[in-house]
Amino acid sequence: MLFRRRKPADMWERTRTFVWPRRSFWRSAQYYAKRVLRLNATPHAIAAGIASGVFVSFMPFLGFHFIFAAVFAWVLAGNLLASAIGTAIGNPITFPLIWASTYELGSFLLGTGRPGASETIHFGRMLRHLEFSQLWDPLLKPMTAGGIPLGMAFALGFYLLTRWGVAAFRRQRQRRLAERAMRRALRPAGGAVARG
Template identity: 30%
Template sequence: MFAFIRRVVQRPWKRLKEVRDTPHAIALGLATGLYIGFLPLIGLKTLLALGLAWLLRGNKIAAVIGVTLHDLSLPLAPILLRLEYDLGHRLTSARFEVPAHHPAQMLFNWHAMLTTGGPILLGSALLGIPFAVVTYGLTLRALRSRTAPPPPPNGRGESV
């Protein structure tokens, strides 16, 4: 299982290291994509990540890779959605509770979508912030160590 996850993560990481852009732009793009990946807007995540990366002057390829990497958490989606809803619900003090024993079709009606959508969006937006900040820092550090400048020569053109 861990070998599979390592393989799945290594392929985008290798492609990310091949992107020709500044380490800041690549790290910002990856963090942007990962942040947008937390939003429960299926079908719009890639477009939103591209738009936000463009606005923030981050790398758009890295943003798409970030959204794709977030999709590795799909097996944990029910847990993440519940955590996002609980966080948003506490902050908005919405009165709607997710029914535990009703068929799934009852959850997909307009009343349920309108009353749970706000708390889930708020919770996912807040939950994505720490992950994006950590991703930005780790990626920037890794990319800067990869592209460390050579030591400066002394006054005569010789290296120290």
């Protein structure tokens, strides 16, 4: 293959790259931003897709983020690929912040005691015995209740930012193409030689 690595990456290298990108997080963010700006859809569709992915990232249902984001994007007439890209807001670096804030806000909204002063949750035991009903009340219910308003606020912000960014990018691109066409039209036809 043309762009294949000479030495295939082992499991350790793939894990390290997933947690800490080879170049930088800023470069990865720029890559995703360019991917979003170059999608072939309306600014509303791209922004609605990104907003759907961002909203779903605030829900505690790991493993279902892509599916829920696609459903929300479809309902909002958003782009499905943009919704998948939008879920990247939930990553190993942001999840601890998202989970803590959604849990604290949800505990406050539900009135389940002072935020942070809950009884110990034996998360490993609950998963081992698949006791979802015992996991729902103390953990998932507050995280869902807190995730809805936080997710909506962040989704609205990302919607507005993305829609403005896509529209500005396309205006700038149209201007560049028009300038290039104008230069090409004004260029003298030097290649044509008059024959006598």
